[in-house]
Amino acid sequence: MGIGLSDIENAIGAVGRLGSSSPVILGNLVLTGIEVPDTLQVGGRQMLVVHRLPGGGRVVDALGNDPGRLELKGRFLGPDAQMRAQAVERMRMAGQQVAFSAAGLSVQVWIAQFTYVYQAKGAVCSYTLILERPQETASTQTSSTLSGVLGDDVGSALDSFSGVVSNVSEGVFTAAGQVSSVVGQVMPLASLVGAGGFAAKVTDALGTVNGVAQSGMNLATVPSALASVAGGLESGGSGLQSVITGAGQNVESIQPVNSVSLNALGQNAALLSAATDAGSLINRAAANVAVAQGQETSVPSVFA
Template sequence: MGVGLSDIENAIGAVGRLGASSPVILGNLVLTGIEVPDTLQVGGRQMLVVHRLPGGGRVVDALGNDPGRLELRGRFLGPDAQMRAQAVERMRMAGAQVAFSAAGLSVQVWIAQFTYAYQAKGAVCSYKLVLERPQETASVQSLSTLSGLLGDDVGSALDSFSGTVSGISEGVFTAAGQVSSVVGQVMPLASLVGAGGFASKVTDALGTVNGVAQSGMNLATVPSALASVAGGLQNAGSGLQSIIAGAGQNVEAIQPVNSVSLNTLGQNAALLSAAADAGGLVNRSAANIAVAQGLETALPSVFA
């Protein structure tokens, strides 16, 4: 499945929609939205010794990779701007390695330099961050191992569930508008699949989790990333459970006394089936993430 711009922009936004752009993770600090650096300079050099020979010949010895320092510039914004800048300052003062993840990188770094400017009475703090990287090899993984952990489960759940919801949405509001003719209906179908309904929240959560797995960012070794993905799966599972409960009540209560009620009954049954199928895939994905987090068990979030 191809990776769209929205997938990358929504990566890690599964918990509370943390931001509209791919985040930068530094230690226990997650930079999202406007806080994401404007620039990130990445590179390095190959250490070479050149032996020049008579007649213009040369012998070149490659001594190994020398990764350059990572340089970032951005800003903290809002009432907590200075507090967040000071949190990075404390990491620099501690002198310990911290986890860093951005732009397909996931490495342990030292904060070699950090400066920030106190602006707008502390509401804005522009910063410059310089990170020292350890020695690395050419085999550094560039693709997210979250894809392996999640497999095709989340993508399959998203595709099948979204397809069902899309099909139902075409006629749902007409049917819901005639709810008085549907005998015994407990919950209008529109409240499940409409804007802001449970189905919309499930699709958002599955979409952002799938974006993390497919975006190419190597985040699987970052605890905060795994926690964010786990939270997104939990949000999706909670929404699916609510859909199963609501659609299940409707299926039991609706009496097919006319064409409207029969159509509504079929729509609820389709949504119930899709939610149950997606729930199984979400449960399996959550279990895989729990294993990656070192947890012994992960209780299913969806019970069909």
């Protein structure tokens, strides 16, 4: 089955919306962006026994809720597509319950069926996943206080930091040909805020964490989700620390001898301030996750 231009355009669009896509968690895998299933069928039935009486009357006995299987269809995309599909296959073969969270659901499930199609030499693996649910009650799943706290902290950090990075980036690439005019610059701003730079890694990591926190799951009851959040916070914190170090060195070293240097000094100062503020929020979020994981202390991810 070939991959058409529309498929590529849809994939690019989905990657661009990575931070806003509600993630799906299955065991130790977090599916975001293009990997989020296209469809998720949810439902079930009420088991009823109908006793038919003479004259058309009948008595109905409700025996209880019978949750239907969860059916998902989507795709893995990229150089690790087949590896991630095989990870789900191993979960199916193990026959153990795994955590599942999506669309406001947060339950333990069994993988009843999983198939994937190897496409584009392994760069695309379309999959079908069928999950068996345990008996459930009529009560609904609600987000834990932890989820709300993380959402507030990480969301605020992401919004403020991304806004400053966007503003700085515009100035950086406008004056790209004048980098050599900045006297004393230790690390060019393009290395901090450009594609693949430290700031991009921070926004990617925090975007994924924010998506998990906002997904509606009760994080306190899903250890795999907590581990994923902890890893994302660590990655985001490491990137922020690199931004703080690079921008801080530039603020101390740049000599404002011309307009370009003065502009670069202001941009570095703004980036340093935003990274420091975001770092304090990430440290608090990491501490809350550590407590939820049963750890008494948490070493700060970011040192200002």
